[in-house]
Amino acid sequence: MSEWVYANLTDIEGKIHTIAIPHNYESFFKNGIGIDGSSIPGFASVNRSDLVAKPDMDTFVRIPWRDDEYFVLMSTYYGNERFEKDPKNLSNKVDKAFEDFGYRVVMRPEMEFFVLNEKGSGNTHYFDPPYEDDTFEYRKNVSEYLMEMGIPIRYHHHENATGQIEIELLWIDGVEKTADFTTYTKLVSRWIAKDMGLKVTYIPKITRELAGNGMHVHLFLKKGNENVFKGDGEISQEARYFIGGVLEHIKYIAAITNPTITSYKRLCGGLEAPRYLTWGYRNRSTLIRVPARMKDIEIRNTDSAANPYLAFSMLMLAGLDGLRKKIEPPEPIDYDLYSLSPSELAKVPSLPSTLEEAVELMESDSFAREALGSEIYDTFVDMKKREIEEYRLAITDWELNKYGEI
Numbered sequence: 001m002s003e004w005v006y007a008n009l010t011d012i013e014g015k016i017h018t019i020a021i022p023h024n025y026e027s028f029f030k031n032g033i034g035i036d037g038s039s040i041p042g043f044a045s046v047n048r049s050d051l052v053a054k055p056d057m058d059t060f061v062r063i064p065w066r067d068d069e070y071f072v073l074m075s076t077y078y079g080n081e082r083f084e085k086d087p088k089n090l091s092n093k094v095d096k097a098f099e100d101f102g103y104r105v106v107m108r109p110e111m112e113f114f115v116l117n118e119k120g121s122g123n124t125h126y127f128d129p130p131y132e133d134d135t136f137e138y139r140k141n142v143s144e145y146l147m148e149m150g151i152p153i154r155y156h157h158h159e160n161a162t163g164q165i166e167i168e169l170l171w172i173d174g175v176e177k178t179a180d181f182t183t184y185t186k187l188v189s190r191w192i193a194k195d196m197g198l199k200v201t202y203i204p205k206i207t208r209e210l211a212g213n214g215m216h217v218h219l220f221l222k223k224g225n226e227n228v229f230k231g232d233g234e235i236s237q238e239a240r241y242f243i244g245g246v247l248e249h250i251k252y253i254a255a256i257t258n259p260t261i262t263s264y265k266r267l268c269g270g271l272e273a274p275r276y277l278t279w280g281y282r283n284r285s286t287l288i289r290v291p292a293r294m295k296d297i298e299i300r301n302t303d304s305a306a307n308p309y310l311a312f313s314m315l316m317l318a319g320l321d322g323l324r325k326k327i328e329p330p331e332p333i334d335y336d337l338y339s340l341s342p343s344e345l346a347k348v349p350s351l352p353s354t355l356e357e358a359v360e361l362m363e364s365d366s367f368a369r370e371a372l373g374s375e376i377y378d379t380f381v382d383m384k385k386r387e388i389e390e391y392r393l394a395i396t397d398w399e400l401n402k403y404g405e406i
Contacts (some may be wrong), residue, residue, distance in 0.1 A: 001231040003068040005060075008034075008187065009053055009076060010087055013043035013259070014307030016187055019053075023070065029055060032077070042379045043076075044087055052077045056088075059180050064148040065192070069227055071149070073180055083403040084375045087309035091176040094313045097320065098175075098221070103228070105316055107220040108154065108296075110168045111185050112304055118163035118197045123211050128158040135165050138196055142189050143167055149188075151181045161210035175312050182215075182308040202304035202395040204258070205266040212266030212273060213304040217315060230295040234281070234293055239297060243288055243321020244329040246299060246315060247277050250287070253314045254351050255384055256372075257302040257356040261391050264354050266303060274300035277349040278333045285337040287351075302353060310380075312370070317371045359384050 003023035008016050017040060021028050032054030037044030044051060059073040075092070076083040084090060098105050118134040130136040135158060143156045152170035159166050167185060172178040186202065193200045205212040220229040221238065229239040250257070258267060266276045279288035279297075289298040302311050321327070337348065352358040358383060362368045369377045 001067060003070070005055075005070045005072055006063070007053070007055060007072050007074050008183070009040070009074045009182055009288060010307065010309060011040050012085065012087060012307065012310070012376060012383065014305070014310070015041070016089070016183065022076075023068075029057070030075070035076070037076070037083075042383055043083075046080075048078065050078075051083055056180075058177075059184075061149045061184075065195075069326045071184065071187070073183065081364075084373050085379060087307055087313075087376070088179070088258045088371065090175065090376065091179050091309045091313050092314050094175045098316070101323070102223055102322065103221040104173060104223075105175050105178075106171050106173055106220050106222055106227075107175065108169055108171050108381065109178065109182055109308070110166055110214070110216040110218075111182065111189075112159055112164060112166045112213040112215065113189065113200055113202045114161070114163045114213065115165060115193070116163060116201060116229050117197075117323065120162040122162060123160040123209075124164060125158050125164070126160045133158050138198055139165050139167065139193065139354035142185075142192050143240070144186060145188055145192065149184060153182060159211065161206075164211060164213070175316055176309070177284065179308040179312050180344055182312075204260060204263045204303040204305050208265075214266070214274075214300060215302045215304045215306060215308075215311075217299045217302055218291075218296050218381070219299070219316075227295050229297065233294065235290050235294055235297070238323060239290075240329055241322045241326050242319035243279050243297060243322065244327030245319045245325070246288060247329055248322065249277065249314075249365075249367050250277060250301065250326050251349075251351050252357075252361050253318060253368055253371075254301070255355065255362045256314045256380070257306055258351070259307070259355070259360065259384070260303075260305045261387070263303050264352065264358070267301065267351055268353050275350050276337050276345070277351070278337065279314075279329055280333040283336075286333050290332075310376070314368070314371055318367070321367070353382065356388050359388070 005021045006018050008018045032052040035051050035053050036049050037051040038046045038049035053074040053076050061071050063069045075088050076086040115135045139156045143153045147153050154168040154170045156167045208213045220227050267273045274287045278286040281284040281290045282292050287301050
């Protein structure tokens with residue numbers, strides 16, 4: 001049997017595209033392979049479609065559940081330059097920006113998603129034991145395969161909603177590497193589900209009643225071996241500036257961190273969705289939480305539909321802007337925001353309530369264009385506007401049920 005390499009790249013929306021290459025095809029590993037960039041959604045026009053996809057050998061890994069087969073992730077080039085609309089290339093640039101500032105990024109994402117085959121109902125399944133959990137063997141298999149691939153796993157467990165599970169990764173150095181491992185987590189979770197006769201989805205909100213899928217991001221910065229976020233009894237001033245930058249920019253980059261129509265049904269649907277532009281110690285009602293150990297922060301609005309290369313990059317650049325400009329955040333919140341009355345909550349600054357509003361905010365501010373680069377920015381905005389228009393013209397089941405008897 002031949003040995004095969006499944007080489008993957010990620011488009012602007014975060015979808016994975018794969019080409020199968022014989023392991024003995026030496027030219028691929030030396031020079032990359034030509035691809036038609038116009039066939040990758042949002043990548044290239046026909047007259048600029050000749051791209052070269054090169055393997056990132058730091059991501060080359062054996063596929064644990066298949067014999068003589070391997071994964072690798074690719075970055076794309078136009079001529080001799082990194083292709084500007086490749087999300088993986090953006091995350092590489094962000095890592096270099098932090099290095100230039102003297103920092104190293106350390107991140108830990110939480111991956112929430114649904115296994116659609118589980119029977120049951122409601123939001124009362126948090127930490128279900130294995131003998132009550134139809135997802136347990138699947139979740140365990142995915143986690144073990146990821147660990148065999150060198151991806152560190154903190155834990156896995158059943159989440160609140162029926163069929164909802166979480167796989168949380170451990171600390172990873174660098175924005176690009178964190179996004180790489182997140183991409184592999186999605187790829188493995190889908191492949192193993194197919195092999196086991198299951199179906200999974202990372203949709204942010206699957207029904208009105210069930211809790212939605214977030215992708216909370218824990219992070220801190222290092223200088224040398226020192227965690228510069230760690231404080232004594234509270235987080236450091238550097239961490240406060242970082243929080244200030246994120247809260248300053250987050251509503252203008254929400255279309256990146258929460259990129260679907262359904263994202264805003266999660267954020268505006270209650271069930272402790274982190275919508276309000278606040279932060280606090282040990283407070284899960286705020287958008288940014290400082291855990292009890294006082295050495296990292298957790299950004300809670302990002303959802304599982306986001307492209308990890310774009311979302312992680314934009315969050316980090318927002319925080320870096322806070323560090324550069326020494327942006328002080330507002331005072332931390334120590335009460336439950338969801339205990340406030342609707343009139344009180346209306347006074348608290350919040351994320352946009354729809355994707356359309358998120359795109360309008362993104363266009364109203366220069367930060368996103370400067371951070372993404374004009375090529376990704378223009379294409380992303382155009383794709384989202386077309387998506388919004390498609391949704392506006394769609395006839396939904398709700399409309400048919402509501403008005404069908406008129």
